[in-house]
Every structure is written in C-alpha cells, then in structure tokens.
Amino acid sequence: MALFNTEAIVLRSINLSETDKLVTFMTDKFGKVKCVAKAARKLKNRFGAALEPMSHIRLIYFGKENQSLYRLNHSDIIRSFQPVRDDFRKLYIGIYFNELVETLVAEAHPERKVFRLLVETLETLETLDKSETLIRLSEMQFLCLSGYTPQLSYCALCKGPPGTGWVGFSFEHKGIVCEPCSFRAQPEVRFKVGILSYLKKLKTLDIKHAGRLKFPQGAEGEIEKVTHRLILSHTGREFKSYPFIKNMAQIAKDPASWKNKS
Ligand SMILES: [Zn+2]
Missing domain, CATH: 2.40.50.140 (Nucleic acid-binding proteins)
Structure with a gap:
C-alpha cells in the first residue's frame, strides 16, 4: 500500500x-x-x-x-x-472546463501542465466578466496539452502557405487547408485568413490575460467552430454543460430570446 x-x-x-x-x-x-x-x-x-x-x-x-x-x-x-x-453562468462554464479535462486526459498519466492550466482557468473565470475568449483559450490550450494541436501555420495537405484570401479548416486533417486544396479536402469551416492570427494567439496567450483578447466582430462563430468542433471531433460527443452555456450566451446577447423560449 x-x-x-x-x-x-x-x-x-x-x-x-x-x-x-x-x-x-x-x-x-x-x-x-x-x-x-x-x-x-x-x-x-x-x-x-x-x-x-x-x-x-x-x-x-x-x-x-x-x-x-x-x-x-x-x-x-x-x-x-x-x-x-x-x-x-460561471458555474456551467466551470463544469465545462472540468468535463474537458475529464474527457481529454487519460487516467494515471502525470499531466502537471493540464492541472496548472485548469487551476488558472478557474481562477480567471472567477474574476473575468466576459468569458467567451476564456472558453476559446482553454479549449485550444487543453487540446494542445492533450496532444491534439491543430496545424495552423501551413496547409495540412500541400504544406504550402495559407494564402491571402480565404482558408478552410478540416477536422479530418486537423488543420487549415489552402484555397486550391479546398476542392479536395472539402473543409467544414471557411474563414478569412486574418482570423488565423487569433487562432494562433489562442495557443500561446497566457490564460490569465484572457480579458485582453478581443475577437473581431462576427468572427466569434468561426473561432468557436474550429476550437469547439475540433474537441468534438476527438471526443465524438457533445458535453452536457455546453448547450446551457450557449443558451446563456444567447440570452445575454438578446434578452428577448428568453421570452421566446418560455
Ligand atoms: Zn494546400
């Protein structure tokens, strides 16, 4: 013993x-x-x-x-x-972070960085009012620490540069796909190449500084599609807490939607 x-x-x-x-x-x-x-x-x-x-x-x-x-x-x-x-609202986001770790981490593998990231994520959640960027940051960083780092620097198929216009993201190839390769790869998400710099920032920004990061207007949905759906492509199922987080965010944005639900 x-x-x-x-x-x-x-x-x-x-x-x-x-x-x-x-x-x-x-x-x-x-x-x-x-x-x-x-x-x-x-x-x-x-x-x-x-x-x-x-x-x-x-x-x-x-x-x-x-x-x-x-x-x-x-x-x-x-x-x-x-x-x-x-x-x-914060309670459900906290439960989501717990669910992420429980699902992405295998048992009995020392993962000190994951533990530290979880502690820092909960500490930041405690003090931060806007939590959208914190959710995206933690999704991306838990993915990277669990060995699921997405390829964001060059095309996952031809290894060429992402170009200057539109770029795709393929869950099958776990990375971005350039415009010419998009015909072959049929990426599930497409976005302007400028959004790539925000996705890259999610990999490296200190979680404690989540409040400093702001996504361009209208880009939140694309960024969520990449990070959250990338997690789902690994776990194969939605998390129990997530629909609730989405509903709460929708109500915060548009209080009338609450009335329509009831
Ligand atoms: Zn390519």
Missing part, C-alpha cells in the same frame, strides 16, 4: 452507495485518479465541502500503485471558487 499526497481539483463526484461517493480528481502529481470516499454521504462527514466539483484541495489517498480505484483518506480545501458557484 502506498500513500499519495498531492494538490487536486475535484472533477466529478457521484453517489456510489447510501454512504459512499466516487470522486474523480485531476491531481497535480499523478494525473487523473478516481477514489472511493467512504461515508462521504453521511451528514457529518469528515470531507465536508471538499468533494464538491471544482474545489481546489490538498488530497491524501492510498492504494496499490497503478490500480484504477483508490481510497480517499483526507481532503482539505485550498480554494473553493465560491464566486463561480454563486453565478449560474
């Missing part, structure tokens, strides 16, 4: 039995791990709120090395991200 001591973010917490919970963590040192939290559903349990999704905690768990399920021993809250929980 080994004892593991690390920082972690709670990704998901589900009821396992009348008394126990099954909790998935993104840890700093050991990657994504699952633990059984004995008696966590009892009213006076020793874990308290430290097993709520998004909590940044100090975690101690034990078990044999390389097993798939561990036993939770101790958890202390470092940061609860309460302002994110208190704001319905």
Whole structure:
C-alpha cells in the first residue's frame, strides 16, 4: 500500500452507495485518479465541502500503485471558487472546463501542465466578466496539452502557405487547408485568413490575460467552430454543460430570446 499526497481539483463526484461517493480528481502529481470516499454521504462527514466539483484541495489517498480505484483518506480545501458557484453562468462554464479535462486526459498519466492550466482557468473565470475568449483559450490550450494541436501555420495537405484570401479548416486533417486544396479536402469551416492570427494567439496567450483578447466582430462563430468542433471531433460527443452555456450566451446577447423560449 502506498500513500499519495498531492494538490487536486475535484472533477466529478457521484453517489456510489447510501454512504459512499466516487470522486474523480485531476491531481497535480499523478494525473487523473478516481477514489472511493467512504461515508462521504453521511451528514457529518469528515470531507465536508471538499468533494464538491471544482474545489481546489490538498488530497491524501492510498492504494496499490497503478490500480484504477483508490481510497480517499483526507481532503482539505485550498480554494473553493465560491464566486463561480454563486453565478449560474460561471458555474456551467466551470463544469465545462472540468468535463474537458475529464474527457481529454487519460487516467494515471502525470499531466502537471493540464492541472496548472485548469487551476488558472478557474481562477480567471472567477474574476473575468466576459468569458467567451476564456472558453476559446482553454479549449485550444487543453487540446494542445492533450496532444491534439491543430496545424495552423501551413496547409495540412500541400504544406504550402495559407494564402491571402480565404482558408478552410478540416477536422479530418486537423488543420487549415489552402484555397486550391479546398476542392479536395472539402473543409467544414471557411474563414478569412486574418482570423488565423487569433487562432494562433489562442495557443500561446497566457490564460490569465484572457480579458485582453478581443475577437473581431462576427468572427466569434468561426473561432468557436474550429476550437469547439475540433474537441468534438476527438471526443465524438457533445458535453452536457455546453448547450446551457450557449443558451446563456444567447440570452445575454438578446434578452428577448428568453421570452421566446418560455
Ligand atoms: Zn494546400
């Protein structure tokens, strides 16, 4: 038996039995791990709120090395991200970031950069009012850290420069496609070549500076098509939290759409 001591973010917490919970963590040192939290559903349990999704905690768990399920021993809250929980819109965006990590990261692979990015993403979400650029930044950066970096510098087919007019993005070829190659590749998205510089910025900009980035008017949709649909092309399914985030963004833009829904 080994004892593991690390920082972690709670990704998901589900009821396992009348008394126990099954909790998935993104840890700093050991990657994504699952633990059984004995008696966590009892009213006076020793874990308290430290097993709520998004909590940044100090975690101690034990078990044999390389097993798939561990036993939770101790958890202390470092940061609860309460302002994110208190704001319905931010809460769902936070859940989306958790879902991204849970889906893109394999279990038991130490991924310190993913852990740090998740912490910084939640910290930024807590203070930032406009979250559109933060969502795109984190999608792109989680993709790159998970080994799914899209090709944005040259055509994924002919390796030539992207040209000066329009450029396509092919999910099959995981990158941009120049105008002449578009007849062959049939890219799902097309946009003006100027948008490429914003997509490239998403790869490198420090997530803490998300508030500084502004997309050109009308380009948000194209940028979302590339980053979000690229994720879907890897995961094969939509995330539970995402339709809600889209609805909330639509209502913020056009409050009348809320009336039409009800
Ligand atoms: Zn080409």
